[in-house]
Amino acid sequence: MTSNRILQSVAGLVPMGVFFAILLVSSCKDDTPRVTHAEINQWIVDSMRYWYYWSTAIPDNNQLDFNASPETFFARILNKPTDRFSVIAKAEDLKNQSAGIIRTSGLGFAFFGMGSGRAGVVVRYVLEGSPADKAGIERGDIFTRVNGMALTVDNGGAVQNYGPLQGNETFRLTKGILEENGTIREGGEVSLTPVAGFQEKAIHKESVITTDNGTKVAYLFYNRFLNQPQELVDAFGRFKAAGVTELIVDERYNLGGSVEIAALLSALIHQGFAINSPFIQYDFNSNFNDVTRTYADMFGAVNGPLVANRNLGLSRVFILATRNSASASELLINNLRPFLGMSGVIHIGSTTYGKDEASIIIENSSPRFDGQYAWGIQPIVLKYKNKDGVGDFGLGIQPTYEVQETLPFAPIGSPIDPLIAKALSIIDPGMQAGLNRQMGIESQRRSIGAGLLEAANKDLAKPRPLDVTESLKGGNALQFN
Structure with a gap:
């Protein structure tokens, strides 16, 4: 059976x-x-x-x-x-x-306009240890062709000929070299071969930024909610030891992941953390009773003292989120609000993707359903809400401050990145004029094409499932110390 x-x-x-x-x-x-x-x-x-x-x-x-x-x-x-x-x-x-075990070249990218119906590729991020990383590709690098083919934009705004970037076979990218007058000339080629079994890392960067008035600001570029709790609690241990009093969580490209890790991140942030506090509500179909889960249910009561020790006890948090932020990224914003209030969760960027639903992985336990028959399904099984019963954001979560990414991209974690600069200017208003001036100079010095092609870039966002499989089993505490 x-x-x-x-x-x-x-x-x-x-x-x-x-x-x-x-x-x-x-x-x-x-x-x-x-x-x-x-x-x-x-x-x-x-x-x-x-x-x-x-x-x-x-x-x-x-x-x-x-x-x-x-x-x-x-x-x-x-x-x-x-x-x-x-x-x-x-x-x-x-x-x-x-x-997070994937086949990938390690290239996170977006499209920008080059004029005359052509598009270019600009690198958003590179996965550490991936083929793209080993090839020396960095955030902000630009490319003009894929396998020798120009990228064109059709009448509907869709970009053509970029398929190999998301395939499984080796592909070639033609480098774009930006001249001081804003023109782009083509350089040599770089070849990338996607690798199977690559383990993605959730944390791409952590740092402490000291503002002009001496405020210490923790910065966390969190790119996916993966089951890597040790790295997360260790990062917050370092933040706490450094004496930070503000936090920027950068999830602008984070398309989701584990609900337990989202709960852990929330618990490490806000003041008044209590392990038995309600955190999330699950609303199922009529076959199930709707339930409320506490922090203890999500990542284990045994971990309460350790999380309390690493908790930053903040009264506000800055979250950088965009159209490319979905699922668990949106959950973090929505589910922190009951603890910090609407004004205490400062969302900078743009309206998020809009995914207030969760799923489980179901596979058949019969040995006959093995090998070529080993299908699995990952259906939507519930909608979630925060502990106050607030959810239903299928059209996305609107930002507190709307700030768009602009070309050229600043390095990850740079104070002159527009989204980070906005957060820093709120934390230390005296920095605003200087940051604006630096961003203006950089933009004039390295003006790139016609800017980001937002319509085409929306099509690149592929939200990750908010996986509640382990959460529904119960009694499976995350492993960290």
Whole structure:
């Protein structure tokens, strides 16, 4: 008999009779080596009828084609266009993605206009230790061609010919060299080969900035909410030892990740931290009872004293977030507000992506569903709110101060980055004139093309699932010391 692995650990969320009924979701099969599409699809639809947030929108079985491929079948039962985020893939791939184990060249990029219907590539960040890092590519570098092909912009504003940048094969980039008069000439090529099994790091940079009036400001460039709690608590230990009294969390490109890590980061920031304080509300479909989770539920009561020791006890925090901030990044903003108030969570940047939904990874526990049949699904199973019951931000979270990124990009953590400069000017108003002057000089000295192509760059944002799989199991404390 086959069953869903996640289900065996969450009986406390549902009435007992319902829980045991779902364990029988897949019928017993004989041990034939081949698993048909019909069997896989039956498992998919039974799992979805139970877990899926919009379960009542799934068509009746007599309206479904059980002989379709699993990908096609799954797509047909989703509640489109409302559901933008449920996915199906091989189970191992889903777990690796959630863990930050990816195939990548290490290049985070955006598009800018070069005029005459052409676009260029500008580097937002480079993953440490990746092929792009080893090739010496840095934030702010520009490229004009991919595999020798110019990047063109169609009438709808979409950029063409950049596909190899997101593929699995080796690709070539033509370097762009910016002249003082603002023109771009082409240089040599750099070749990048994406690598499989690359472990991404959540923290790209941490530093302490001292303002002109002597205020010590912790700066954390946090690029993904990965299950790397030790690095996070260690960084906050260093911040606390340095005597910081302000904090900037830079999540401008952070597309999400683990809910437990988002809870841990929140707990390290705000004043009045208590391990048993409510943190988040989960709203499910009618098969489940809605629940409220505390900090202890999220990352373990055993970790309370250590987190309290590293907690900065702040009355406000500056969060840099943009259209490329989604999922757990938005959760941090929304769920800190009950602790710090609206005025204490200062969001600088632009309106975020808009993802107030969470998902779990479900895989079939039968040994028959192995190898080529080892499908996994990651459906949306709940909407979340903060401890005051506030959520519902599917259109994104609007900033306190709207500030756009501009070219040329300043290095990560630089005081003359427009978003960081805004935070510093609020912390120390006396710095504002000087920072504005420096940014103006740099912009005039290195004016690049027609600026960022915001419409095209929106298409690059691929939110990460807010993964609540472990949170629903309960009793699984994060490991750190």
